[in-house]
Amino acid sequence: MRSFSLSAKLFTKSPPLLVIYGVFVAFLHAWLIRTLCGVSSYRLPAFDFLSETLRMSLLCTAFFLFFAYELFRKAQAVGLAECLAATKRGRGRLFGCQCLLLALLVAAVAVTGLFYNLIYPEVDLRDGAYLAHAACCIFFYLFLVPLTGGLLGACAALFCKRLSGYLWMTAFLLLSSPLAGLLSYTVADATRYQVDPAPLFDIFNLYPPNLDFAPVYAFGISLLPDRWEAVLFWLFVAGIGILLRVLPPSSRAVKLAPCGCAALCLLLLAAFWMPASKIDLSYRVDGTLFSDRTYYDALYEDGYPAEQPADFRVTHYDLNLSVKNQLHATANVQLDDPGLPSYVFTLSHDFRLKTVTAQDGTPLRFVREDDHVEVFSDGRQVTQIAFGYVGSNTRFYSNRQGVFLPGYFAYYPIPGRRNVYASDLQSYAKNRLPDEVDFRLTVRAGQEVFTNLSPAADGSFTGKTNGVTVLAGFFRRTTVQGIEVVYPYFNTEEYDPAELSGDIADFCNVKGDDPVRKVLVVPGVNQGADSVVAFSDHFTAEQARALDDSYIFTKMLDFKQFLYDDVRDYRENRAAFDESVAAEQNFPPQVERHTTMLFEKIQELGEETVLEQADAYIFDNDDNRSIAEFLDDLGKENAR
Amino acid sequence: MLTIQNLDKSFGKRRVLAGFSYAFGSGVYGLLGPNGAGKTTLLRCLTQIYPTKPGAILYGDKPIARDGNYLAAVGYLPQKFGLFKELKVGEALRLLAALKDVDPAKAKRRVEECLELVALRDRMQARVGTLSGGMIRRLGIAQALLADPQILLFDEPTAGLDPEERLRFQTILSEIKSGRTVLLSTHIVEDVEACCDAVLVLKDGAVAASGSCAELAARAEGKTWLVPEAEASAVVGESVLQRRFEAQDGQVMLKILARAPQPFPRAEPRVEDGYLCVLKGI
Numbered sequence: 001m002r003s004f005s006l007s008a009k010l011f012t013k014s015p016p017l018l019v020i021y022g023v024f025v026a027f028l029h030a031w032l033i034r035t036l037c038g039v040s041s042y043r044l045p046a047f048d049f050l051s052e053t054l055r056m057s058l059l060c061t062a063f064f065l066f067f068a069y070e071l072f073r074k075a076q077a078v079g080l081a082e083c084l085a086a087t088k089r090g091r092g093r094l095f096g097c098q099c100l101l102l103a104l105l106v107a108a109v110a111v112t113g114l115f116y117n118l119i120y121p122e123v124d125l126r127d128g129a130y131l132a133h134a135a136c137c138i139f140f141y142l143f144l145v146p147l148t149g150g151l152l153g154a155c156a157a158l159f160c161k162r163l164s165g166y167l168w169m170t171a172f173l174l175l176s177s178p179l180a181g182l183l184s185y186t187v188a189d190a191t192r193y194q195v196d197p198a199p200l201f202d203i204f205n206l207y208p209p210n211l212d213f214a215p216v217y218a219f220g221i222s223l224l225p226d227r228w229e230a231v232l233f234w235l236f237v238a239g240i241g242i243l244l245r246v247l248p249p250s251s252r253a254v255k256l257a258p259c260g261c262a263a264l265c266l267l268l269l270a271a272f273w274m275p276a277s278k279i280d281l282s283y284r285v286d287g288t289l290f291s292d293r294t295y296y297d298a299l300y301e302d303g304y305p306a307e308q309p310a311d312f313r314v315t316h317y318d319l320n321l322s323v324k325n326q327l328h329a330t331a332n333v334q335l336d337d338p339g340l341p342s343y344v345f346t347l348s349h350d351f352r353l354k355t356v357t358a359q360d361g362t363p364l365r366f367v368r369e370d371d372h373v374e375v376f377s378d379g380r381q382v383t384q385i386a387f388g389y390v391g392s393n394t395r396f397y398s399n400r401q402g403v404f405l406p407g408y409f410a411y412y413p414i415p416g417r418r419n420v421y422a423s424d425l426q427s428y429a430k431n432r433l434p435d436e437v438d439f440r441l442t443v444r445a446g447q448e449v450f451t452n453l454s455p456a457a458d459g460s461f462t463g464k465t466n467g468v469t470v471l472a473g474f475f476r477r478t479t480v481q482g483i484e485v486v487y488p489y490f491n492t493e494e495y496d497p498a499e500l501s502g503d504i505a506d507f508c509n510v511k512g513d514d515p516v517r518k519v520l521v522v523p524g525v526n527q528g529a530d531s532v533v534a535f536s537d538h539f540t541a542e543q544a545r546a547l548d549d550s551y552i553f554t555k556m557l558d559f560k561q562f563l564y565d566d567v568r569d570y571r572e573n574r575a576a577f578d579e580s581v582a583a584e585q586n587f588p589p590q591v592e593r594h595t596t597m598l599f600e601k602i603q604e605l606g607e608e609t610v611l612e613q614a615d616a617y618i619f620d621n622d623d624n625r626s627i628a629e630f631l632d633d634l635g636k637e638n639a640r
Numbered sequence: 641m642l643t644i645q646n647l648d649k650s651f652g653k654r655r656v657l658a659g660f661s662y663a664f665g666s667g668v669y670g671l672l673g674p675n676g677a678g679k680t681t682l683l684r685c686l687t688q689i690y691p692t693k694p695g696a697i698l699y700g701d702k703p704i705a706r707d708g709n710y711l712a713a714v715g716y717l718p719q720k721f722g723l724f725k726e727l728k729v730g731e732a733l734r735l736l737a738a739l740k741d742v743d744p745a746k747a748k749r750r751v752e753e754c755l756e757l758v759a760l761r762d763r764m765q766a767r768v769g770t771l772s773g774g775m776i777r778r779l780g781i782a783q784a785l786l787a788d789p790q791i792l793l794f795d796e797p798t799a800g801l802d803p804e805e806r807l808r809f810q811t812i813l814s815e816i817k818s819g820r821t822v823l824l825s826t827h828i829v830e831d832v833e834a835c836c837d838a839v840l841v842l843k844d845g846a847v848a849a850s851g852s853c854a855e856l857a858a859r860a861e862g863k864t865w866l867v868p869e870a871e872a873s874a875v876v877g878e879s880v881l882q883r884r885f886e887a888q889d890g891q892v893m894l895k896i897l898a899r900a901p902q903p904f905p906r907a908e909p910r911v912e913d914g915y916l917c918v919l920k921g922i
Binding site: 006007074079082083084086087089094 | 736739
């Protein structure tokens with residue numbers, strides 16, 4: 001304690017360090033007050049303010065990296081280091097005191113961040129889950145990460161002179177900043193994705209995702225094991241350097257402790273690089289943003305293959321999902337025809353098949369080709385096939401912090417040869433089972449699970465549907481006018497249950513007798529058009545607002561949504577329609593100008609005729625003509 | 641008290657200590673040697689800043705590499721020494737006392753005693769940054785004494801000091817040496833002559849000669865000559881120029897070291913003459 005108080009005095013009596021720290025803390029306060037005023041004027045959710053606060057993580061890390069260098073360099077610079085090295089514990093003790101001081105200085109910054117988050121007007125202090133998440137995020141991103149930076153700076157102070165130390169630290173900062181992501185994207189783009197250096201930079205990525213993109217409400221800020229592994233890796237890297245310098249060279253610990261740290265570093269690195277489900281909305285080509293366009297563009301360079309419906313039906317699914325770092329699943333499917341020579345299923349290539357067995361547990365021969373698996377009966381009667389598989393998709397995540405497995409994504413085997421990705425949507429295809437099937441679903445995720453199926457007494461979920469959607473994370477459910485809505489509650493602005501009534505009423509008016517009773521608002525992870533999907537018992541949407549429009553979209557072919565928007569704008573918002581027409585004048589010649597074509601047809605044939613035929617065309621799912629073909633055919637004698 | 645047996649230390653291909661052996665008892669030992677002879681390396685080995693083989697250095701009968709308490713018995717003043725200039729002298733020493741495990745109850749008194757010994761008691765409330773170079777060296781001695789060690793290791797303690805500070809250092813040393821083993825690494829022969837009970841001449845990482853100052857001086861007995869510069873051509877055989885000086889009569893004289901008898905008057909041999917004879921193999 002005496003050593004610490006004198007070390008602290010050393011800091012308080014060092015005007016340059018004291019002033020620099022004071023200026024930094026003052027800046028932090030000013031920035032947070034400004035953000036608080038700016039954000040609160042729009043009354044955005046508390047989570048947005050938390051995200052803004054966490055953006056300081058990089059700046060804090062940069063500050064403490066250099067600050068700690070100067071703090072720890074002092075003993076070296078004044079010539080005390082050698083003197084202390086000749087004592088039994090002096091060097092270690094001084095270093096320990098300085099580390100404690102550094103930790104306290106970093107903690108003061110983290111507490112500042114926490115304080116402003118607690119006084120933010122929109123925060124609900126009774127919301128334990130949110131407060132726990134916010135506190136963990138602040139601990140991790142505003143304390144642990146900057147402290148790690150500080151210890152790396154301390155390590156640099158022990159090994160490097162100022163110029164080389166500053167160069168190393170600057171290089172570290174650049175590699176850990178979003179600039180590294182931009183660099184890797186540039187390289188990948190320039191080499192047509194032949195070279196992607198992004199994985200090399202992953203271990204440097206210590207900061208919250210909102211440096212690159214808006215965080216996902218349903219998921220929160222990532223605190224997944226990979227984040228801890230990366231931070232602890234660097235913490236132990238710093239530890240190796242510090243122990244090598246601080247421990248007396250003659251002690252046995254000097255050999256064992258750094259070796260122990262090095263072994264831990266290797267373990268953490270191995271764990272970090274183990275396959276795991278993450279969300280990465282940065283510009284990396286294999287991330288969530290482009291998922292899985294790069295893969296399928298390369299795979300189906302010569303065109304997407306034709307789909308083949310199955311010549312059998314699945315009569316019952318028994319899904320067992322275990323969510324850890326990724327999805328571990330077994331899917332037992334009962335078949336209606338046991339005598340076929342083979343059974344083709346679609347299962348996303350993201351999931352690695354481990355076992356395929358028959359009803360008696362004996363293995364079945366199978367061939368896996370990308371998203372498809374053909375299981376051979378080899379002359380046996382196969383009434384049931386059990387698939388055991390593991391993996392994760394870069395968009396549809398399944399990890400310890402959340403689950404997003406929509407029913408239209410082939411995370412369980414779907415009969416037939418389907419395309420998992422839709423080239424026209426530039427997104428995932430909306431694959432549903434051809435008929436309703438009995439499902440029994442068991443999920444072990446360590447978190448509350450939301451699904452379209454009904455909970456059973458044994459903790460599983462059961463029901464009859466043509467697709468099972470599984471969600472977990474920061475979701476809540478509310479029932480309005482008999483419709484159960486599951487929504488990401490961090491987004492308090494959009495999903496205020498009191499304000500959902502109007503939307504649900506509109507939705508009920510539109511859906512009429514449709515038996516859909518559940519709306520699952522899925523996380524916004526750049527799905528685009530594929531987030532709104534109707535199933536026999538539920539539908540998924542990216543927001544609870546304008547559910548009626550979302551519902552209508554599910555009743556038409558995807559590509560017709562553009563014309564639907566145009567027609568609606570023409571009827572209800574002419575200014576927007578005129579803007580679209582004007583905007584199309586700037587389109588390159590090869591791009592079809594639907595809005596302009598519609599406008600010209602209305603001018604030529606009259607509003608009533610064109611809009612009436614457009615309505616019929618939009619909701620006729622047997623009419624596969626493109627929008628351009630339909631508009632072109634309008635007014636022709638033989639038009640359909 | 642401190643026995644060194646066949647100590648080797650290399651840095652890469654460069655062998656700095658080559659089979660160094662010596663047994664130190666109580667008293668002040670001067671380590672003389674040219675730059676690179678291994679003086680600092682020897683002291684760093686003795687402080688275990690440079691690890692050594694177990695058994696190469698014994699404190700009492702225990703190898704220091706395995707003696708957890710050995711460093712508590714060592715006070716060390718390295719060549720480059722400084723303290724946090726923002727702290728007051730008393731605070732800086734109290735910090736070091738805490739780092740050196742000095743009993744907290746006695747630390748304040750011990751700090752005052754050590755400052756008294758090095759004649760800095762009156763500067764206790766002064767900031768370290770206001771002290772002169774000589775005072776900083778004295779402060780270095782004070783910090784080395786804080787834990788009341790049995791072994792004191794001083795690396796070039798008088799380098800760069802003015803004559804008054806050097807004399808003060810010699811006085812301090814005479815006050816603190818009692819019952820202790822003090823190793824004084826220096827290339828200033830006068831300091832050795834003034835303070836040391838014994839002297840070791842290091843050459844190429846080993847002890848080239850050892851003994852009392854008188855014994856070292858005796859190495860130059862019959863080999864030290866005073867030659868008028870004008871008659872330098874008359875020197876017989878190989879010789880080493882020790883010094884050139886102006887005599888009282890204004891004649892420029894050379895003090896040379898030569899094994900062969902010379903037709904010139906002999907000079908009284910001194911420690912530095914003996915030291916040069918050892919180094920030059922005369």
